[in-house]
Amino acid sequence: xxxxxxxxxxxxxxxxxxxxxxxxxxxxxxxxxxxxxxxxxxxxxxxxxxxxxxxxxxxxxxxxxxxxxxxxxxxxxxxxxxxxxxxxxxxxxxxxxxxxxxxxxxxxxxxxxxxxxxxxxxxxxxxxxxxxxxxxxxxxxxxxxxxxxxxxxxxxxxxxxxxxxxxxxxxxxxxxxxxxxxxxxxxxxxxxxxxxxxxxxxxxxxxxxxxxxxxxxxxxx
Amino acid sequence: xxxxxxxxxxxxxxxxxxxxxxxxxxxxxxxxxxxx
Numbered sequence: 302x303x304x305x306x307x308x309x310x311x312x313x314x315x316x317x318x319x320x321x322x323x324x325x326x327x328x329x330x331x332x333x334x335x336x337x338x339x340x341x342x343x344x345x346x347x348x349x350x351x352x353x354x355x356x357x358x359x360x361x362x363x364x365x366x367x368x369x370x371x372x373x374x375x376x377x378x379x380x381x382x383x384x385x386x387x388x389x390x391x392x393x394x395x396x397x398x399x400x401x402x403x404x405x406x407x408x409x410x411x412x413x414x415x416x417x418x419x420x421x422x423x424x425x426x427x428x429x430x431x432x433x434x435x436x437x438x439x440x441x442x443x444x445x446x447x448x449x450x451x452x453x454x455x456x457x458x459x460x461x462x463x464x465x466x467x468x469x470x471x472x473x474x475x476x477x478x479x480x481x482x483x484x485x486x487x488x489x490x491x492x493x494x495x496x497x498x499x500x501x502x503x504x505x506x507x508x509x510x511x512x513x514x515x516x517x518x519x520x521x522x
Numbered sequence: 523x524x525x526x527x528x529x530x531x532x533x534x535x536x537x538x539x540x541x542x543x544x545x546x547x548x549x550x551x552x553x554x555x556x557x558x
Contacts, residue, residue: 305555309548309551309552309555312548312551313548316541316544316548319540319541319544323537332526334526335527336527336529337526337528337530338527338528338530338533339527339529339533341533341537342532342533345536345537345540346536388543388544388547391543392540392544395539395540396536396540399532400532403529403532501544505548505551508551508552508555509551511555512555515555
């Protein structure tokens with residue numbers, strides 16, 4: 302079985318498991334008293350955001366190692382992870398405003414967390430545009446590595462932005478020092494969803510890596 | 523005691539949008555990987 306086929310199976314499993322998360326979130330997780338049903342967007346928005354950050358951190362790490370080792374596998378992985386991170390960032394930027402409208406009374410506000418997340422999305426788009434514009438494989442990989450490392454710095458800023466600036470966006474309730482700030486039944490649903498997003502990430506990256514591998518193989522023929 | 527807000531339409535919208543994005547991307551990957 303090829304890498305692309307394996308990736309398809311993993312991604313399919315992730316999509317089916319996402320159905321399980323929907324059942325768990327909608328039928329077996331309590332409705333939050335102050336926010337109402339819209340609060341359950343949390344179980345998609347937060348795991349998508351954390352997986353985006355993870356994807357970008359891995360792009361940056363692959364970039365650092367690529368600059369030292371010049372291993373094309375690292376560049377292919379970074380390219381794949383960046384593309385999947387872009388898709389998850391699109392989910393964050395779509396579910397965020399849908400959640401924000403009933404809770405904050407507005408679809409969007411230009412505060413530090415939201416604006417920097419939008420910048421990250423644009424940076425990821427520019428990463429793909431840059432890679433598409435450079436025909437030399439070595440240069441493309443080097444430029445990509447540098448831009449990937451810049452994206453990691455932005456991820457750090459995004460995570461700290463709710464502490465550094467006054468913002469409508471809530472502070473982290475799981476990825477923070479001390480105990481998580483949600484009831485156990487909500488935490489279990491959140492962690493299940495995070496696990497499913499990780500499965501989807503792995504399945505998508507495997508497929509995207511296979512596409513890059515095929516491109517590189519045909520370029521050497 | 524305050525009443526729980528009625529905003530399930532937003533929940534439904536978000537829960538539809540996410541699989542649409544994921545399926546669209548999965549389809550895009552499938553088409554690119556099976557392209558001759």
